[in-house]
Amino acid sequence: MTSPIHDTSLEGLARGWRVTDASTLKANQNLECDVVIVGSGAGGGMAAESLARRGLSVVLIEEGGLLGASRFKMVEALAYPELYQESAGRQTADKAITILQGRTVGGSTTVNWTSSFRTPATTLAWWRDAHGLAGLTDAEMAPWFAQVEARLAIDTWAMPPNPNNSVLEKGCAALGLSSARMRRNVKGCWNLGYCGMGCPTNAKQSMLVTTIPAALDAGAHLLTRARAERLLLQGRRVAGVILAALGADGIRPSGQTLTVRAREVVLAAGAIGTPAILLRSGAADASAQTGKRTFLHPVVLSGAVMNEEIRPWQGAPQTVYSDEFLHRWPLAERVGYKLEVPPIHPVLLGTTLTGFGSAHRGQMRQMPNLNVMLALTRDGFHPESTGGQVKLRGDGSPLLDYPLTAPLWDAFRHAWLTMAELQFAAGAQSVLTVHEDAAPARTLAEAHAQLQALPDEVLRARVVSAHVMGGAAMGKDEQSGVVDAHGRHWQYDNLTVVDGSVFPTSIGANPQVSVYAFAARSTDALGKRLA
C-alpha cells in the first residue's frame, strides 16, 4: 500500500519547483541572483520565504538532500545518516559532547522535537544590559514572535502528555515545583513521537513543509547537496559564494564547483556552519569574535525505571517542562537549567546509556518502563562559562572546541540530584545518573551518596546537546560583535547572518522560535533595504 500522506517535496517538484541536486552536475556552473541564502534550516527557511515573496530572485543552498514525508519511515538507521550532520554523531573536539544538528532541506527543523518557546525575557534583558543591544526590548520582539507563531501554527499542545513527560509533571507536583505544558509547531499532529526522524505526516510545521515550499512556489531556486566553501570578498562587499558540489554519497566533493553571484548574501548555515564559512573565507572582523562564544545548552541526563510500562517512544516527544531551576539564581552567579524529557528510541538509548555488557543490556531490556529526564544548562551568562569556539580542521571542516567549565559542572551536579528527586517522587523503582561511574540507585539517599563521589570528568559524564547558538554574535558596534542587531555583518555591507549564530549567549530555552523571530526581523529589514 502506498502512504496515505502527501509528500510535499515530490508534489512541489511535480509542480515545477526549481531544484538542482548538485551531485548530478557534470560541469562547473555559474549562477546569478538578487539574494543567495546559505543553509535551509530555521533561519534560511524564514529568509527564503520572506525574500522570495518580495519578488526577489533567491537561490537557496543546502548541503543535505531534499526529502519528504514519504521518505520518513520512523526508522533511526535510515534517518540519522540521511538527515543529520555527521550521522547524528557530531562531537566536540575532545569528544566530550555529542551534538545533534540537521543536515537536510529544512535543517534542524526537519528533525527537531517541536518544542516552542519565545526567547526568555531574562535573556533579552541580559543582551540589552550586558551586551549593549538596547533595541532588543520585549516590545520590539513581541510582534516578531507573534508573526512566526502564527506562520508555524505554534500553540499549546492540548493532548495529555505521554507518560514519559508525565513523570516530569508528576515529580514536580509531588515536590511542589512548578511545571507547565509546552507549545508546539504542529498542525493535525498524530501524536506519533517520531519528530526526530522527520515527521511522516507533515504535521510538524518545519521549514520543509512551510516556508521553503512557499519560497519555491514563488520562484526561488534550491540547490541541494552543495556545500558553501567560501565567500567572494571584495572590499566591503561580498560578490558571491563558492560552492562545492557533493558526490552521490553526500560526503565527498564531486569535483564540480558552483559560483553564485548575488547582490546580497545571507548566511544561515547554523551556529557551527556559518562561523566556519566566515573563517574559511578569512572574513574581516574587528571584534575577533568569529567562531568564539559558540554555545550549546550542555545537557545531562537521568534515567529511571518506572513500575509501569510507559513506552517512552510513543506520543509527542516533549510536552512538559519546568523552569524552576532556570530562574532560581542570578544569571551571572550560578548556571541555571531547564528540565524536559527527550524521546527515547533504540539507537539513541543504546548509544547514550553508559556502561556495557550485561548491565547495559539489562537497562536496554527495561526500555518500555524507562523514563529519561534531561537538564539543559544555560551557558554564556556566568563570567566563567563562555562556551566553545568553532575552529577549522586541516581540510577546512568545522570543529567545535567546547571545554566544560566549573560553573557547568556545578549545574550538572545540581541537575542530576534534582532529576533523581523528581523521578523518585514520581514513583521510580530505580534511578540511573547517566555517568560511567554511576549505578542504578534504589533510593534517593543512595543516588545522593553516589552523586557525591562522581568525578567531574569528560567522557565519564554523558553530555549531549541539540541546540547550537552563537559564533557570529550580534554586538552594539564592530568591536563587540560580528553582526549588528539586524544580523548585518559589521564589515560587509551586503552580508547578513540570520541563524542561531547571532545570539550573544545561549537562549536558555529551546531555540527554534528565537531563530525564526530574529531571522524574520532581519530579513524584513534586508527586504526593505532592497526595495
Place this chain on the structure above:
Amino acid sequence: MRADRRRFIQAGLVGSLLLAGAAWLARPDATSPALLGGTRFVNAQDAPMLAALAVPMLGLELTAGQREAVVRGVDAAVAGMPLAIQAEVRQLFDLIGSDWGRRYLALVKPAWGEASAAEVAAFLERWRTAPIALLRAGYQALHALINAAWYGQAASHAAIGYARPEFARRLFE
C-alpha cells in the same frame, strides 16, 4: 595538585605517543588490508576485531550472522561520517587492530578472533575508566558504533520490547 599535574603530563605524553603510533600505522604508504566484500570502510583486519568486541560490548551471545550484521552496521555508520572523522576512526581501528596495538595498548594477548569474551571485556573496562581521556574517547567511539550498529537493526527490537506504533505499519507496510 601535583599528582594531578603529573597525571596530566603523563596523559599528554601517552596521548602523543598514541597519536604518533596511530599516525604511523595509518601512514599513506602502508598497505592497508582489503575491504570486505560490500563494505565501504571496514576492512579484513577490522572485521574480526569488531566481531570480538561486539559480544562483550552488547552483553549478548551473537550468532556468526549477527556478528556479521554488527560489522556491516559499523561500516554503514562510519561511511556516513565526514572524511575527517573517518580518518580518526581508521586510526583507532588500525591501532587496536594491529598486533602491537592490541598487545601493548589494548593489553589483549591473543588475536582478536581468539580472545575470550572475558579478556575483551577487561580491555573495554580498562579503556572505559582510563585516566587518559584519549583512551576513554576510543572506548566511547566503539561503544557508540557497536550499539548503533546493533540497535539500528529491526531484528534487535523485539527483545527490548520496542515496536513502532501500530498505525505506523499502516502508513508504511
